Amino acid sequence: MVMSGMPPANLPPALGPLLDFLNLAGIAVFALSGALLAAEKKQTLVTFVFFAVVTGVGGGTVRDLLIGAPVFWVHENATLLICFAAALAAWLLPRRLWHEKSLLWFDAAGLAAFSAFGAAKGLAFGLAPLPAFGMGVVTGVVGGIIRDLLAGEDSILLRSELYVTAAALSAALLVGLVLAGVPGGVAGLVAALAGFALRGLAIWRGWSLPGYGR
Amino acid sequence: MVMSGMPPANLPPALGPLLDFLNLAGIAVFALSGALLAAEKKQTLVTFVFFAVVTGVGGGTVRDLLIGAPVFWVHENATLLICFAAALAAWLLPRRLWHEKSLLWFDAAGLAAFSAFGAAKGLAFGLAPLPAFGMGVVTGVVGGIIRDLLAGEDSILLRSELYVTAAALSAALLVGLVLAGVPGGVAGLVAALAGFALRGLAIWRGWSLPGYGR
Amino acid sequence: MVMSGMPPANLPPALGPLLDFLNLAGIAVFALSGALLAAEKKQTLVTFVFFAVVTGVGGGTVRDLLIGAPVFWVHENATLLICFAAALAAWLLPRRLWHEKSLLWFDAAGLAAFSAFGAAKGLAFGLAPLPAFGMGVVTGVVGGIIRDLLAGEDSILLRSELYVTAAALSAALLVGLVLAGVPGGVAGLVAALAGFALRGLAIWRGWSLPGYGR
Numbered sequence: 011m012v013m014s015g016m017p018p019a020n021l022p023p024a025l026g027p028l029l030d031f032l033n034l035a036g037i038a039v040f041a042l043s044g045a046l047l048a049a050e051k052k053q054t055l056v057t058f059v060f061f062a063v064v065t066g067v068g069g070g071t072v073r074d075l076l077i078g079a080p081v082f083w084v085h086e087n088a089t090l091l092i093c094f095a096a097a098l099a100a101w102l103l104p105r106r107l108w109h110e111k112s113l114l115w116f117d118a119a120g121l122a123a124f125s126a127f128g129a130a131k132g133l134a135f136g137l138a139p140l141p142a143f144g145m146g147v148v149t150g151v152v153g154g155i156i157r158d159l160l161a162g163e164d165s166i167l168l169r170s171e172l173y174v175t176a177a178a179l180s181a182a183l184l185v186g187l188v189l190a191g192v193p194g195g196v197a198g199l200v201a202a203l204a205g206f207a208l209r210g211l212a213i214w215r216g217w218s219l220p221g222y223g224r
Numbered sequence: 225m226v227m228s229g230m231p232p233a234n235l236p237p238a239l240g241p242l243l244d245f246l247n248l249a250g251i252a253v254f255a256l257s258g259a260l261l262a263a264e265k266k267q268t269l270v271t272f273v274f275f276a277v278v279t280g281v282g283g284g285t286v287r288d289l290l291i292g293a294p295v296f297w298v299h300e301n302a303t304l305l306i307c308f309a310a311a312l313a314a315w316l317l318p319r320r321l322w323h324e325k326s327l328l329w330f331d332a333a334g335l336a337a338f339s340a341f342g343a344a345k346g347l348a349f350g351l352a353p354l355p356a357f358g359m360g361v362v363t364g365v366v367g368g369i370i371r372d373l374l375a376g377e378d379s380i381l382l383r384s385e386l387y388v389t390a391a392a393l394s395a396a397l398l399v400g401l402v403l404a405g406v407p408g409g410v411a412g413l414v415a416a417l418a419g420f421a422l423r424g425l426a427i428w429r430g431w432s433l434p435g436y437g438r
Numbered sequence: 439m440v441m442s443g444m445p446p447a448n449l450p451p452a453l454g455p456l457l458d459f460l461n462l463a464g465i466a467v468f469a470l471s472g473a474l475l476a477a478e479k480k481q482t483l484v485t486f487v488f489f490a491v492v493t494g495v496g497g498g499t500v501r502d503l504l505i506g507a508p509v510f511w512v513h514e515n516a517t518l519l520i521c522f523a524a525a526l527a528a529w530l531l532p533r534r535l536w537h538e539k540s541l542l543w544f545d546a547a548g549l550a551a552f553s554a555f556g557a558a559k560g561l562a563f564g565l566a567p568l569p570a571f572g573m574g575v576v577t578g579v580v581g582g583i584i585r586d587l588l589a590g591e592d593s594i595l596l597r598s599e600l601y602v603t604a605a606a607l608s609a610a611l612l613v614g615l616v617l618a619g620v621p622g623g624v625a626g627l628v629a630a631l632a633g634f635a636l637r638g639l640a641i642w643r644g645w646s647l648p649g650y651g652r
Contacts, residue, residue: 048436049436049437051382052435052436052437053382053435053436054389054432054433054434054435054436055433055436056388056389056392056433057381057382057388058436060361060381060388063358071290075289075503075509076499076509076512077509077512078508078509078512080292081289081290081291081292083355084290084291084292084346084351084352084355084358084359085350085351085352085355086352086355087352087353087354087355090354090355090358091354101436105437132512136513137512137513138512138513138514138515139515140515140518140519141511141512141513141514141515141518144491144512144518145512147488155588159373159587159588160369160373160379160381160382161379161382162378162379162382164590165588165589165590167485167488167588168479168481168485168589168590174484174485174488175482175484178484218482219482219483219484220482221480221481221482222476222477222480222481222482222483222486222529223477223480223533262650263650263651265596266649266650266651267596267649267650268603268646268647268648268649268650269647269650270602270603270606270647271595271596271602272650274575274595274602277572285504289503294506295503295504295505295506297569298504298505298506298560298565298566298569298572298573299564299565299566299569300566300569301566301567301568301569304568304569304572305568315650319651373587374583374587374593374595375593375596376592376593376596
């Protein structure tokens with residue numbers, strides 16, 4: 011087991027403003043997607059908040075635990091406040107504001123932003139390329155997986171639409187571009203847009219991968 | 225990201241005898257609730273033990289991982305022995321000893337005790353107030369959520385009864401009282417009793433919050 | 439709370455070649471079992487990979503988090519490559535190669551290997567005997583539990599066949615033998631074979647434990 015590149019004193023390295031923005035955007039839209047699922051299930055405001063928090067911070071939390079970083083939201087109030095605000099917005103704003111497919115699109119934006127950010131954070135903590143790529147996928151998909159598990163929904167994992175694939179595209183692009191010398195902010199933007207575009211086409215056109223034996 | 229108040233050398237600060245008691249009480253009653261669910265599902269003794277352990281230590285384990293504390297039960301035999309004893313009690317004692325609603329009431333006691341203790345431990349590790357409050361809720365509800373997930377039960381999260389709300393009451397009271405200067409033991413007792421009372425009323429009188437759109 | 443035996447500087451102690459082999463064998467066969475479940479569910483190649491990784495590294499990841507070890511697969515590419523190869527093998531090789539019960543038997547081998555290895559790693563990190571035993575069970579069963587949860591399958595936990603019991607046999611034997619002075623490699627081999635034999639008999643002969651109240 012090669013233990014190269016331990017993070018320097020466990021302090022999260024600066025990732026640049028664009029990547030930080032991707033993280034905040036991911037938290038907000040995933041929190042909204044969690045709260046909107048609570049709305050679909052006619053839940054209470056407290057459950058709205060719980061689902062917003064779990065979905066908003068779930069993927070990044072698992073990533074931080076895996077890479078040995080301090081969990082990103084426990085030493086400040088701001089992240090949880092974003093999730094609380096998303097839950098309140100879903101609860102208070104008139105329902106017609108939320109297009110029927112809002113949940114899917116918010117989820118798509120969160121997926122792409124988180125996958126790019128997560129892979130960048132993995133690289134910043136000295137991970138090998140393949141695990142850094144894996145951190146992107148984990149950050150992107152785990153919040154939604156926990157949301158679906160807790161809500162008793164079929165996991166989005168099992169649908170043949172391009173979902174994990176879009177996360178993998180964002181994460182792979184980020185790792186590849188950064189290793190090729192592209193600055194982190196540019197790589198993050200390209201990677202997030204590419205993943206969002208692929209997931210968007212999957213939602214819009216029903217694009218999917220072939221299933222086993224078909 | 226403000227990194228104020230890192231725990232001193234990762235050693236769990238002393239929380240006082242009353243808070244330690246809340247933790248042990250929470251472990252024992254949640255372990256019993258896990259074992260009683262295994263009994264409802266006609267499981268084997270080994271599964272009784274597995275459910276007792278997962279339910280008894282699940283919430284506190286996730287809390288410790290989130291705050292960067294050493295997981296509380298891995299360097300001693302005592303905690304697991306409590307869970308094993310709870311599983312054996314549920315297996316051996318005559319079934320009529322367990323009132324039909326025993327599981328609900330044991331769960332309520334564990335919920336309140338853990339929510340107060342978890343918030344106190346969060347504060348002791350230097351968390352910001354909102355995440356410390358969140359640690360109380362996590363400690364209180366996550367053991368039961370994992371228990372229900374593994375057993376294939378509908379998550380208690382999705383019932384409109386006051387459940388997460390009771391955990392939130394205990395956690396918020398503890399954080400508020402401690403920040404207001406009340407000694408930890410007193411704050412812990414008040415917070416746990418208030419959460420148990422609220423959850424008890426929800427069980428006894430069927431109190432619930434209004435669901436979305438109703 | 440006694441905090442004896444903290445791991446020396448968080449570096450994983452050497453466990454010897456035989457125990458390392460048990461770990462690699464466990465990863466490979468659990469990854470295969472995850473990919474074969476994806477095949478049963480007619481999933482896409484991306485989902486094959488996701489299930490292979492989650493099942494292959496899930497148990498060991500939770501163990502490492504619990505004992506405070508660096509997660510074993512994030513600083514190298516090799517572990518994920520093994521899981522990717524297992525997914526590709528399940529996808530490409532002709533279906534008749536996989537006996538109807540392949541999934542069960544690969545799962546059994548992974549269960550036994552991981553339970554012995556996990557308990558040994560727990561001891562190597564200075565855990566008390568009972569939690570070290572628990573780490574064996576966690577390492578053995580958690581990957582399969584997550585696999586079943588994500589796939590929406592009934593958890594293997596709830597079947598009365600000897601499953602967790604076989605993991606417990608391997609883990610208990612390893613802890614007992616090592617504490618009795620038997621070298622780690624020998625203890626690992628005996629413990630893994632015993633657990634595999636017990637689980638194999640449960641599959642072959644339908645051995646099970648009595649359920650509650652029967």
